[in-house]
Amino acid sequence: MxxxxxxxxxxxxxxxxxxxxxxxxxxxxxxxxxxxxxxxxxxxxxxxxxxxxxxxxxxxxxxxxxxxxxxxxxxxxxxxxxxxxxxxxxxxxxxxxxxxxxxxxxxxxxxxxxxxxxxxxxxxxxxxxxxxxxxxxxxxxxxxxxxxxxxxxxxxxxxxxxxxxxxxxxxxxxxxxxxxxxxxxxxxxVPEIRWGLLPSLKLTRIKDRDRCDPDCTICLETCYPKAIVKKQKEKVLKVDESKCIGCHLCVENCPRGVFESIPRKVYYDAAVGKKVEISK
Known part of the structure; x- marks a missing residue:
């Protein structure tokens, strides 16, 4: 081991x-x-x-x-x-x-x-x-x-x-x-550099879309990689997993608890220098 x-x-x-x-x-x-x-x-x-x-x-x-x-x-x-x-x-x-x-x-x-x-x-x-x-x-x-x-x-x-x-x-x-x-x-x-900025071992996903306030834009303002998809005056649509860096800012700052963090299924382990895929 x-x-x-x-x-x-x-x-x-x-x-x-x-x-x-x-x-x-x-x-x-x-x-x-x-x-x-x-x-x-x-x-x-x-x-x-x-x-x-x-x-x-x-x-x-x-x-x-x-x-x-x-x-x-x-x-x-x-x-x-x-x-x-x-x-x-x-x-x-x-x-x-x-x-x-x-x-x-x-x-x-x-x-x-x-x-x-x-x-x-x-x-x-x-x-x-x-x-x-x-x-x-x-x-x-x-x-x-x-x-x-x-x-x-x-x-x-x-x-x-x-x-x-x-x-x-x-x-x-x-x-x-x-x-x-x-x-x-x-x-x-530098998105073309794979793992150029390693995302965290967590990934953000939508926990309860019904809680989303269509007029609120806090999640868009806190998401630097622009992974959150939300149209003006509408509820949040999705989180683009390919862009999400798992920084947890949207989870922390959303006043209605729309988002949550979950373990990332594919990640790069810097300790051993390998890509790891977690099996279901």
Whole structure:
């Protein structure tokens, strides 16, 4: 039985203790410990500029951009699953758990928002080894160090503002940071990159359509991937499962309890790097 996959442990990768320690488990296991850590830090240091330039490329055009094709698409597909990627949390409670499992925190600007030309908004929280790296590099111009209580408060305030939370990994599956995301999230604009933005392990569906107020538009306003189908002055029609990222915002904010979250039948398990299909 696998010791790390969600199917056998019941724990998603970002709630497993080893995901917060770059010396643990299978991470670059062919290399000796100290050299392994040096390789990680070297690669991770190169990711900062790469992420900034990539999000700029995506966000400048957003939904008007041309989809990646050919070799570039293949490279980004591999990159998003093995080098740097992220998964949406099922709720704010998972976001709190991620913060609780961390020890060191660095508040960094959002590369996605900066790439869109909207300025530096400090709302991405680097965790443990990624925060330690910022201290070693002396990158105070990129943000500031915070404690656990402030990290939780930042997550709480962003949730109030209608943001969802994405746990990022560096060199899968090591927790790098937790982002407080909105419509600037670059992952929303690359649907051709399969699992480019991993949806949570939950999926939203309509629980009771009869409760829906035809004049209400809260669900449409909170759904960033535009997965909810609802015509003006009519009750909600459906949730497009192919677009839903399982952020739980519509479930939380609907005043009439129209929606509910259910387990996703097909998901990508970052802990083992495999697509999993739950049999009925």
């Amino acid at each position: 696998c010791k790390y996959c969600y199917e056998h442990t019941g724990k998603i990768w970002y709630l497993q203790k080893d995901s917060y320690d770059i010396q643990a488990r299978k991470f670059l296991k062919v290399l000796p410990g100290r050299f392994r850590e040096w390789v990680y830090n070297f690669l991770d240091s190169k990711l900062d500029k790469f992420v900034d330039s990539s999000t700029e490329d995506i966000n400048q055009l957003q939904d008007k951009r041309e989809p990646y094709t050919g070799l570039k698409r293949l490279l980004y597909n591999y990159f998003a699953k093995n080098v740097l990627g992220g998964q949406v949390t099922t709720s704010i409670n998972d976001a709190y758990k991620v913060i609780e499992m961390g020890d060191d925190f660095f508040l960094h600007y959002c590369s996605c928002k900066k790439g869109a030309g909207a300025g530096e908004d400090f709302r991405c929280i680097f965790i443990n080894h990624n925060a330690v790296r910022q201290r070693k590099l002396g990158t105070h111009d990129r943000g500031r160090f915070i404690d656990k209580d402030e990290a939780k408060e930042i997550v709480k305030e962003h949730r109030k503002d209608g943001h969802f939370h994405t746990v990022m990994w560096g060199m899968r599956p090591k927790v790098d940071c937790i982002c407080n995301c909105d419509h600037y999230c670059a992952g929303l604009y």
